[in-house]
Amino acid sequence: MRLDDESESQNVEDRRGGFGGGGFGGPKTIGIGTVIIALAASYFFGIDPSVIMQGASVLQGQQAPQPQQQANRPPANDQLTVFTSKVLGNTERTWEHIFETELNRRYEPPKLVLFSRVTPTACGTGQSAMGPFYCPGDHKVYIDLAFYDELRRRFGAGGDFAQAYVIAHEIGHHVQNLLGVSDKVDAARRRMGEAQANQLSVRMELQADCLAGVWAANAQRANQQLLEPGDIEEGLKAAAAIGDDRLQKQAQGYVVPEAFTHGTSEQRVRWLRQGLTTGDIRKCDTFAARQL
Template identity: 85%
Template sequence: MRLDDEAESQHVEDRRGGFGGLGGKSIGIGTVIIALAASYFFGIDPMLIMQGASVLQGSGPPQQQQQANRPPATDQMTVFTRRVLGNTERTWQHIFETQLNRRYAPPTLVLFSGATPTACGTGQSAMGPFYCPGDQKVYIDLAFYDELRQRFGAGGDFAQAYVIAHEIGHHVQNLLGVSDKVDNARRRMGQAQANQLSVRMELQADCLAGVWAATAQRANQQLLEPGDIEEGLKAAAAIGDDRLQRQSQGYVVPEAFTHGSSEQRVRWLRRGIESGDIRKCDAFAARDL
């Protein structure tokens, strides 16, 4: 990808190495539980409690500790992530205006390491990147890019951009009311049916990631380089439920799928890329996934 001319997003919250994240050694799980309980029962900002714990257990003022532990905001992967996010903001604003006749409200992307509090509960690096509709934030530990390359064999900058774009796809679903409808429907279903609905939601997010890529490329013919699309499709295949299940347990249980098979994920990402049309991403109406 050619991102040198792309403006970086300003909607990024960097919690790495600070008390916004919970990955540092100075904050134990007991402090986290107390902080979240105080927030629930008394309305106290959990960050205040964790900041106080950092001061008591650390050797210097909070700001000095935070600056000492946090990776530089200008490191290559942080800049890359900010630029991809910035492009998604401009691209989705265009899509919302031209295809939906409404304005796009961008999410905040949170960089963290280890664990961090979210409106959806404690986020863990082991969960991989995720979107929380409760606070409209995308959470990512940049170490996932290394795992994507080393564990899943899906390297390349567009593979990494696809990961971000997929989570932004969930934000688009939230803005359009899809997330609420799915959550309400899941509560009335058994586990197997709820899983099937989750698969359709994830495949739609893959398709929306493809719509972003296609629309961004039309706006800037120099954005994507030869081989980029193949990187994204390879990443989609690498994180299909069937492949992950086979790697972890040696066999596949389709009824337990929550994100879709490798073939399905590739198909829906490709659909978005080839059409560039958000209307082609209605995975809920599709008879065959």
């Protein structure tokens, strides 16, 4: 990706090196940081799965106020942070344009929080081992940048656009939250059994993948120099690497389809490609799709 001409977002909060922890409750988090990712991370990091699962369950508690904390700006010479901030800034400009021109609405950008190991959120205690996630309770995306290294080393999905896809997927969840999709899905899930609720979660995650593709397509239209040869392939490879079937196979040696919450590798690639090729938010209605 060519980001030299891109400006950094001012909505980055750096908590690295500060405190982290505290069991605060809130609505269920959505995004890559879910139980399946937690299980895979426990396998790769050698962490007791019960610890990871406990953190995942905390993220589904009841909302409570967060403590006041210092919102630091990241250091200017941190290249990975600068990259993340520039990608975030591009998502802000792109989604502002889409909301204004296609939805006749005002886009409200989220905060992106950089943290290490653990951090309090409006959705509970966030943990690095759970991967990046979006918290609808505070409209913030949380990421430990060490995940990028894991994406490359453990999942074989390196490259700057693969990293950008991770951010764009979580921003996709923010878009869903702003449009009321998140509330509808959460309400429906509460009326369902576990297997049905998981199927609904899959549709929500695949829509976030499609929205990530919509961002990239529109960003490229606005700046023809943004994407370089091979970038799209990096993103598709990353989507395939974090499919439920592949993660379950790596973590436990077998696949349990009824436990899927994000979709298979094939499904994730298909919906990311859908957004990339159409650039149309209306083409991302995974809830109406007969076949995922």
